[in-house]
Amino acid sequence: MMMDSTIIQKLDPVIDEVYKKTGISIQNFKPTFLERRIMYRMRSIGISDYEEYLRTLSSDFDEAKSLYAAFSINVTRFFRDPLVWEKLENEILPNLVKNNENPSIRAWSCGSASGEEPHSISILLDEFSKSKIKYHVYATDINNEGIIHSKKGIYEKTNLENVSSSRMLKYFLKDENQKFNVKQEIKNKIEFEKIDMLKTNRKLFDIIFCRNVLIYYPKEVHQKIYEKFFEALKPNGILILGQDESMRGTNGSNFFELLFPKERIYQKISK
Numbered sequence: 001m002m003m004d005s006t007i008i009q010k011l012d013p014v015i016d017e018v019y020k021k022t023g024i025s026i027q028n029f030k031p032t033f034l035e036r037r038i039m040y041r042m043r044s045i046g047i048s049d050y051e052e053y054l055r056t057l058s059s060d061f062d063e064a065k066s067l068y069a070a071f072s073i074n075v076t077r078f079f080r081d082p083l084v085w086e087k088l089e090n091e092i093l094p095n096l097v098k099n100n101e102n103p104s105i106r107a108w109s110c111g112s113a114s115g116e117e118p119h120s121i122s123i124l125l126d127e128f129s130k131s132k133i134k135y136h137v138y139a140t141d142i143n144n145e146g147i148i149h150s151k152k153g154i155y156e157k158t159n160l161e162n163v164s165s166s167r168m169l170k171y172f173l174k175d176e177n178q179k180f181n182v183k184q185e186i187k188n189k190i191e192f193e194k195i196d197m198l199k200t201n202r203k204l205f206d207i208i209f210c211r212n213v214l215i216y217y218p219k220e221v222h223q224k225i226y227e228k229f230f231e232a233l234k235p236n237g238i239l240i241l242g243q244d245e246s247m248r249g250t251n252g253s254n255f256f257e258l259l260f261p262k263e264r265i266y267q268k269i270s271k
């Protein structure tokens, strides 16, 4: 097998093939991440030689799709990192609607994976709004399977560990297969779209959740993303990153102020 360093030096043919076959650009991902996922695909299909893998990739349409799917690490869960959701409930949301006679809330779950995050947002906003505040959740991911799964809104018990028993009763229906279906009124508030976060032009959000997505991208790409989020948020809008993510080493602090360090909650700076 070629040394790993050879894969990382020769990523262009893979980037080109995936683009040719799926129309999707993977060039923004971290090279080390691309390399790890290529090696994972090579192991999965029993190829040990990188040149042979490149030949397979160029002749086999399904391999380009499988490789692309392998870039979408979609581990997630409902109310992931409970302290973040408590801060939202007790501080962020009350502040957002304070002094607003006709409040409404627009949230974007960016990198929504299999849908646990946008459904958690919709549940939280339903509780908070008590039917008096209008809200809308926009959920995007590059992974089509994730979006299809999200739209169904059916989950295994293991994904619901952080859901309290009162929320379970109020917002889920258990089906005959012992799976949990999110109730329709919660699903109705979410609009799912398969789209790259850098390609959407949606704006005027109060809150953007971009959690556990930036870890797959190098710092130069984070900078473009922060500019995008700055444009997409309303004045004083909120940005939430994942627990292992931060703006250190980027231009993020030109656009955002760190409100709650432990929870990685940022606020758009007024310029």
Ligand SMILES: C[S@@+](CC[C@H](N)C(=O)[O-])C[C@H]1O[C@@H](n2cnc3c(N)ncnc32)[C@H](O)[C@@H]1O
Binding pocket: 071, 072, 073, 074, 075, 076, 077, 080, 110, 111, 112, 113, 114, 117, 140, 141, 142, 143, 146, 195, 196, 197, 198, 210, 211, 212, 213, 216, 242
């Ligand atoms: C680890 S999951 C995070 C899920 C959820 N945000 C959470 O924190 O639990 C990362 C998701 O980001 C998605 N993703 C990666 N790059 C993306 C991009 N450029 N635009 C939209 N989604 C992206 C992946 O497909 C994957 O579903």
